[in-house]
Amino acid sequence: KSAIIAITNQKGGVGKTTTAINLAAGLARRGLRVLLVDLDPQSNSSLSYLDMREVDRSIYDLLMDSRVRCEQVIYPSGVEGLDVLPSRINLAKFESQMVGEFDAPYRAKDRLEPLRYRYSFIILDTPPTLGLITVNALVMATHLLVPIQSSYYALEGTDDLLETVEKIKARPNPALKLLGVLVTLHDRRTTLSRDVHRQIVSVFGDKVFRTVITKSVRLEESPAYRESIFTYAPQSSGAREYEQLTEEVLERV
Amino acid sequence: KSAIIAITNQKGGVGKTTTAINLAAGLARRGLRVLLVDLDPQSNSSLSYLDMREVDRSIYDLLMDSRVRCEQVIYPSGVEGLDVLPSRINLAKFESQMVGEFDAPYRAKDRLEPLRYRYSFIILDTPPTLGLITVNALVMATHLLVPIQSSYYALEGTDDLLETVEKIKARPNPALKLLGVLVTLHDRRTTLSRDVHRQIVSVFGDKVFRTVITKSVRLEESPAYRESIFTYAPQSSGAREYEQLTEEVLERV
Numbered sequence: 001k002s003a004i005i006a007i008t009n010q011k012g013g014v015g016k017t018t019t020a021i022n023l024a025a026g027l028a029r030r031g032l033r034v035l036l037v038d039l040d041p042q043s044n045s046s047l048s049y050l051d052m053r054e055v056d057r058s059i060y061d062l063l064m065d066s067r068v069r070c071e072q073v074i075y076p077s078g079v080e081g082l083d084v085l086p087s088r089i090n091l092a093k094f095e096s097q098m099v100g101e102f103d104a105p106y107r108a109k110d111r112l113e114p115l116r117y118r119y120s121f122i123i124l125d126t127p128p129t130l131g132l133i134t135v136n137a138l139v140m141a142t143h144l145l146v147p148i149q150s151s152y153y154a155l156e157g158t159d160d161l162l163e164t165v166e167k168i169k170a171r172p173n174p175a176l177k178l179l180g181v182l183v184t185l186h187d188r189r190t191t192l193s194r195d196v197h198r199q200i201v202s203v204f205g206d207k208v209f210r211t212v213i214t215k216s217v218r219l220e221e222s223p224a225y226r227e228s229i230f231t232y233a234p235q236s237s238g239a240r241e242y243e244q245l246t247e248e249v250l251e252r253v
Numbered sequence: 254k255s256a257i258i259a260i261t262n263q264k265g266g267v268g269k270t271t272t273a274i275n276l277a278a279g280l281a282r283r284g285l286r287v288l289l290v291d292l293d294p295q296s297n298s299s300l301s302y303l304d305m306r307e308v309d310r311s312i313y314d315l316l317m318d319s320r321v322r323c324e325q326v327i328y329p330s331g332v333e334g335l336d337v338l339p340s341r342i343n344l345a346k347f348e349s350q351m352v353g354e355f356d357a358p359y360r361a362k363d364r365l366e367p368l369r370y371r372y373s374f375i376i377l378d379t380p381p382t383l384g385l386i387t388v389n390a391l392v393m394a395t396h397l398l399v400p401i402q403s404s405y406y407a408l409e410g411t412d413d414l415l416e417t418v419e420k421i422k423a424r425p426n427p428a429l430k431l432l433g434v435l436v437t438l439h440d441r442r443t444t445l446s447r448d449v450h451r452q453i454v455s456v457f458g459d460k461v462f463r464t465v466i467t468k469s470v471r472l473e474e475s476p477a478y479r480e481s482i483f484t485y486a487p488q489s490s491g492a493r494e495y496e497q498l499t500e501e502v503l504e505r506v
């Protein structure tokens with residue numbers, strides 16, 4: 001059965017999608033079968049690999065219509081071994097449509113269960129909120145990876161996230177483990193980045209990945225070419241760092 | 254009565270808070286009375302001016318408890334002419350608490366109405382979602398300012414935002430105007446930034462502010478010192494650019 005890694009932090013713009021698309025590709029490059037699931041209605045992960053004009057059904061259909069089968073919502077990414085389960089904006093309706101449904105926190109876990117036997121890793125990209133979509137991701141996941149930007153606001157939101165994780169572990173998903181905390185958008189030249197990095201390590205200790213993702217324009221550009229960093233700019237710092245992260249993730253899972 | 258500007262974009266990390274805190278200070282520096290309202294449960298705007306240990310009641314109390322008066326939730330920012338109405342994490346409960354309430358979209362507009370006569374400008378910082386909190390901001394606002402980062406994902410989410418704005422204009426707030434689109438986190442050295450900037454201008458035309466906010470580490474640092482960019486780094490590009498934006502906002506309102 002697959003390891004399911006939810007990439008979560010309700011702070012916006014901290015590199016959740018950038019981490020999801022490149023970690024998924026990093027794992028696929030090792031010959032593993034990987035599925036990237038986009039649980040953000042903004043579809044940034046989907047856009048990073050797919051031409052959305054060719055996407056018909058998506059995650060919302062699978063979650064809301066029990067006749068839809070998994071094969072109908074899975075698309076090839078162009079990277080060998082990596083498939084994508086995209087989202088569309090209709091996913092934004094999920095929370096309001098699920099009011100009153102008893103299985104609301106378990107819907108993704110139930111509907112994606114058949115996929116656990118076809119992939120070694122399932123990577124979940126999540127939106128910048130702690131609403132029902134993110135709860136679904138945390139209930140379904142075996143592991144949680146938290147990207148944190150080394151900026152002033154970085155540590156402020158982590159209490160709520162950890163509180164939410166504890167609630168999830170208490171009942172719907174006792175097996176959920178914190179895989180690690182990843183420092184992203186790091187700029188070695190500034191004292192702010194270094195100070196915040198030190199704070200993150202003092203709060204999370206050895207949960208912090210040794211790998212630090214530094215700011216690199218190549219990471220910003222690669223989605224525009226629908227490529228991972230590994231083929232877009234194989235010699236870049238971004239490629240080296242996400243390769244190293246992939247290594248560490250495999251050690252920890 | 255005050256002009257109320259909602260700073261909104263459901264894409265995370267595009268500079269909503271950075272724009273809210275510095276535009277509010279820019280307007281206050283001109284001798285205007287300004288209120289900065291933090292409608293994001295992550296409290297990033299609140300943190301940029303206040304020591305949260307000294308914050309007791311906040312926006313959630315005002316919205317949910319009709320006995321709470323406005324004066325009890327307004328705090329001085331340290332910048333002359335600028336007050337802050339902070340949020341706490343309890344604001345995240347707002348949406349679920351309001352299920353079934355007929356005045357749900359109007360709650361902020363109703364509860365903050367008395368403040369319109371005490372300030373020339375009210376600046377609303379919003380979370381990276383299009384949920385009930387952001388709807389409340391758009392129903393209450395007279396103007397909408399949309400920061401857009403010049404990055405690959407930038408234009409993807411703007412359709413949904415504009416659709417939401419049209420729905421708001423149709424019924425709860427026909428007077429809502431798009432004040433403008435602000436290009437943020439711009440890096441003049443990269444083709445990606447220049448390409449996306451050109452796309453933003455071709456989509457939004459003269460709604461795009463002439464002012465472009467470029468990447469500057471001073472803008473990242475100033476909140477850690479609970480100062481606006483104008484006192485933290487008065488000679489920086491960030492201070493010049495937010496000064497120029499303040500000028501353009503005053504021309505357009």
Ligand SMILES: Nc1ncnc2c1ncn2[C@@H]1O[C@H](COP(=O)(O)OP(=O)(O)OP(=O)(O)O)[C@@H](O)[C@H]1O
Pocket residue numbers: 011012013014015016017018019040044126127128184185186213214215216217219220221263264265266381402404405406
């Ligand atoms: N290491 C990096 N170096 C440079 N740019 C980066 C890096 N990581 C992410 N970015 C850029 O920063 C922006 C935010 O990153 P991303 O979209 O991955 O964050 P997110 O957490 O998924 O955002 P959201 O909260 O909206 O889902 C994007 O424009 C992305 O290209």
Ligand SMILES: Nc1ncnc2c1ncn2[C@@H]1O[C@H](COP(=O)(O)OP(=O)(O)OP(=O)(O)O)[C@@H](O)[C@H]1O
Pocket residue numbers: 010011012013128149151152153264265266267268269270271272293297379380381437438439466467468469470472473474
């Ligand atoms: N022009 C800029 N130059 C450099 N850094 C910036 C600039 N504008 C914003 N930042 C930094 O980028 C990060 C995201 O900005 P900010 O928090 O203002 O975005 P936001 O849209 O409010 O995010 P969220 O969606 O989480 O509310 C912050 O660390 C901020 O300090």
Ligand SMILES: [Mg+2]
Pocket residue numbers: 016017018040044125126127
């Ligand atoms: Mg994302």
Ligand SMILES: [Mg+2]
Pocket residue numbers: 269270271293297378379380
């Ligand atoms: Mg913000």
